[in-house]
Amino acid sequence: MALRFSDLCIDANDVKALATWWSEVLGWPAEDADDGDVVLRAPAGAPDWLFLPVPEGKTIKNRIHMDLTPDDQQAEVERVIGLGARRVDIGQGEQTWVVLADPEGNEFCILAAQG
Known part of the structure; x- marks a missing residue:
């Protein structure tokens, strides 16, 4: 069996705002997912960052x-x-x-x- 590191998942109260912020920091494009998540597309060879909505704060x-x-x-x-x-x-x-x-x-x- 083989595994591949595909996504780094990050909980966020405001997925759009946090993903947009990290997109600006890293220079990676952000894409809205159909389920309300936002994905930052990493360069080849690195895992994408997936921002997931959660109600609680850190x-x-x-x-x-x-x-x-x-x-x-x-x-x-x-x-x-x-x-x-x-x-x-x-x-x-x-x-x-x-x-x-x-x-x-x-x-x-x-x-x-x-x-």
Whole structure:
């Protein structure tokens, strides 16, 4: 038996708004699904991101999160904060990565640039 990682599912109160926000962050196209979900189409070889509507809000730290590798960490952190992300402290201390949260509070990291 073989499995393929096809979708990363993300719960959201406002799937349209959150998917649109991540679409702008990542530069991936968003598509509405017939069932009210929204899909971000990832580049070949990466899983699509599927935004699913849920009634409850986020209440605790994520158990899974995305790490994003930029060409220029400082520029990307500033750009993403300008789009509506916020810095969060999850007890990480001083690190080479920056922990941010999207508009619904989901944590993600922007790593140091790799050269």
